[in-house]
Amino acid sequence: MILSADYHTHTPYSHGENTVLENARAAKKLRLKQIAITDHGFNHLLFGLKRKKLPDLRAECIEAEKITGVRVLMGMESNLISLGGQTDMTENDLKFFDIYLCGIHEVLKYKSFSDMFNIMLKNYTAYKFGKKPSDNVIANTTKAYINAIKNNPIDILTHINYKCYCNLEEVAKCCADYGTYIEINTKKRHISAEELNLMASTGVRFVIDSDAHSADRVGDTKIAEEILKDADVPLEQIDNIDGRLPKFRFSEYKLKNL
Numbered sequence: 001m002i003l004s005a006d007y008h009t010h011t012p013y014s015h016g017e018n019t020v021l022e023n024a025r026a027a028k029k030l031r032l033k034q035i036a037i038t039d040h041g042f043n044h045l046l047f048g049l050k051r052k053k054l055p056d057l058r059a060e061c062i063e064a065e066k067i068t069g070v071r072v073l074m075g076m077e078s079n080l081i082s083l084g085g086q087t088d089m090t091e092n093d094l095k096f097f098d099i100y101l102c103g104i105h106e107v108l109k110y111k112s113f114s115d116m117f118n119i120m121l122k123n124y125t126a127y128k129f130g131k132k133p134s135d136n137v138i139a140n141t142t143k144a145y146i147n148a149i150k151n152n153p154i155d156i157l158t159h160i161n162y163k164c165y166c167n168l169e170e171v172a173k174c175c176a177d178y179g180t181y182i183e184i185n186t187k188k189r190h191i192s193a194e195e196l197n198l199m200a201s202t203g204v205r206f207v208i209d210s211d212a213h214s215a216d217r218v219g220d221t222k223i224a225e226e227i228l229k230d231a232d233v234p235l236e237q238i239d240n241i242d243g244r245l246p247k248f249r250f251s252e253y254k255l256k257n258l
Helices: 020-029 051-068 113-128 135-151 168-178 193-200 222-230 249-257
Strands: 005-009 034-040 071-079 099-103 181-185 206-209
Touching (some): 005 206, 020 034, 020 051, 034 051, 113 135, 135 168, 168 181, 181 222, 193 222
Parallel strands (some): 005 034, 071 099
């Protein structure tokens, strides 16, 4: 299994250690065809990307691509901020980006206190105290994911089920229906082999991403390889390995709508 592209990396525009160019150079060393710079979304209270910095980020992506020859996509790891599926990537923001990732994070400005309570606080409490999440927690998180997928042209869901809990099968079915990829994240162990098998049974497609916060982790596949060794998922269901590149829904959305 050889990685073709890494679609989840961070830079100092949020809280990554290395520059866009350094990440791209790391990708070139690994002979990756593409890399995405996907810093944390605007509503992250500690590390959120600033809208006023978008022109600078775009300029760095263009320059890095020119220097390395690696396709450098400008993206964002947006934050899911409401049970209704809203994210901090607004309609006005879409024109600035090439790729659209989305995940659930802790320290955010949510749409309302109720959204914060149901999405973050209940999930984080279950995680922190090692408790089995209630059916209500799982239902609310599942609802938020599904609404986000239906209402936004999201390319990739990041580290699903990490410090949050949902019905993985139902979310995967929705992803399969709408053309959203589920990430196998290699920074954090967020799913088991059994859970990966369950999602794969729906026909959903996967990508392997490093979630690199430093250039030395760009292209890392270690955790994914360990999980896949114990799973029954055919490698043909992973679209950024062995020379293949994904077909992202956001690109099609932009052609039709922007």
